[in-house]
Amino acid sequence: MTITQLQYVLAVAEYRNFTQAAEKSFVTQPTLSMQVQKLEDELDILIFDRSKKPISITEVGKKIVAQAKNIVNEAERIKDIVDQEKGFIGGEYTLGIIPTVMPTLLPMFLKAFINKYPKVNLIIKEQSTENLIQNIQDGHLDAAIAATPLEIDYIIERPLYYEPFVGYVPKGHRLSSCSKLVPEDLDVSDILLLQDGHCFREGVLNLCKATKKLGEDHFELQSGSFETLINLSNEGLGMTLLPFLNTLELDKEKKENLKYFKDPSPAREVSLIYHKSELKIQITEALRDVISGVIRGAIAFQDVKIISPITK
Template sequence: MNLQQLEYIVAVDQHRHFQLAAQHCYITQATLSMMIKKLEEELEIKIFDRSKQPVVPTEVGKQVIEQAKVVLQQTKRLIEIVKEEQGEVKGELSLGIIPTLAPYLLPRFMRSFLKKYPQVKLKISELNTGEIIQKLENQHLDAGILATPLQRSTLIEQPLFYEQFFAYASSDEKLLQKKYLLPKDIDVNRLWLLEEGHCLRSQVVNLCELKKKEQELNQLELETGSIEMLKKLVEANQGVTILPELAMQELNARQKNNVRLFKQPAPVREISLVIYRHYIKKTLIDALKEEILHNIPADMKDKKKKDIVDIQ
């Protein structure tokens, strides 16, 4: 048994096709098949059911593949340990971030992080929550920044800050007559929402108890993944939307007059740095976390659980 054989079975599991896996590993299909067959003979099991297309792992094969992933990760971790001992912060870090955070959080830390660590290459992908989870579990991302908790045993969540929700309404909305709002004050028929697939949409649906009322919102269907678009819709077409705290800080003085707070306990979402449970780039990830926290308003880090309601 060797590391190459483990890499090959992981590749076949990911691609569910021997030829595609061989191309991914830059070897011939015959070589890949032979190496996997030798491993199966050594273990005296069948790792893959070749009678099915696409090829699938057997039940015992699934366990072997999962352990192979751990072994490969821990092998890479040996290299990281040496770098840490030498005090090096360098290498490539792939990061996924949800669209409702990216425009407001990235400018706060990205430039200073890259300046502080010139030997680091940061690869950032704007992805929805489901995509980030999948890529973390498949080890195609090193870390993700998204709303938590996720309740995934495969992932580790490191909370960064708590982002409060605010109502943003057009000037003629009656709710602006109030200083503090309750979720029930929002007319669901005048509420602009993000498209399906965004965690912020789900949080707003829960906040405004829309699960039983969403069918009423059928006069106009508009799909957008942009908070900026929601703001423009409110300003141009009337109505109301819900903004997270970092997006609020982009508003000008005139726009802030159209913002209302919710009554305490304030609704918030928890934002975390999320990593795979067998992650390897500890030094890089710790450096990234430190830089993010350094550039986040103190009150967003120090919110107490008793003063907030986490919306899931």
């Protein structure tokens, strides 16, 4: 039994297809199949039922796959121990970021990080919170940046910053004369929202404590763009809410439509999240230090009220 054989078993278990598992493992399909077969012969059991399409995992195979995950993780931890002992911060590191954070935060820290840690091969993927969670569990991401709290037992959450909600209220809107907003002012029926799947959307709905069913209006918007929401708002179709960092690059005319909340301002908690196994923790800590350093001067708000990114 080898670590490589266990890695191949995990790949087949994930993709339920030997050809695809081989492609993802960067080996030929016959090589991968042969190694999995050798392990099954050694153990004298079947891990996979090949008679079904897609391939299924046998009952004993499920137990072996679960144990294989632990063994592969612990094997990778040995290299981590050596790297930490040598003070080495380098190698491949895959980071996921939610779409409502990626455009604003990434330009703030990426150059500083790659300059400070040139031996880290940073791979960045934009994904929804649901996909980030799944990919952390499956080992496809070393860490992610997402709105929290998520309260998942196998994920560690390390807050990076607290980002206030800001109202974008065009002239002529019922709230345009308000100097400051309070949550009670909000009516979900005239707030333009991101499409389903965005945690910022869920945070806005939680803030509004919405009871109105979405889709009752004469149009239904499905957009992942804050720019689109702003443009529609300027056309008199409602107001919208923005994360604070998204307001920094607005032009002067659009900034005149921004309305801040009275303290404590509703805000989202943005955290660096990773698996409790803490693999590659030295890179994770380095990343957190760099982001915390650059964000400190951008967000000066202190008195905030955290809004959950998920609907309870």
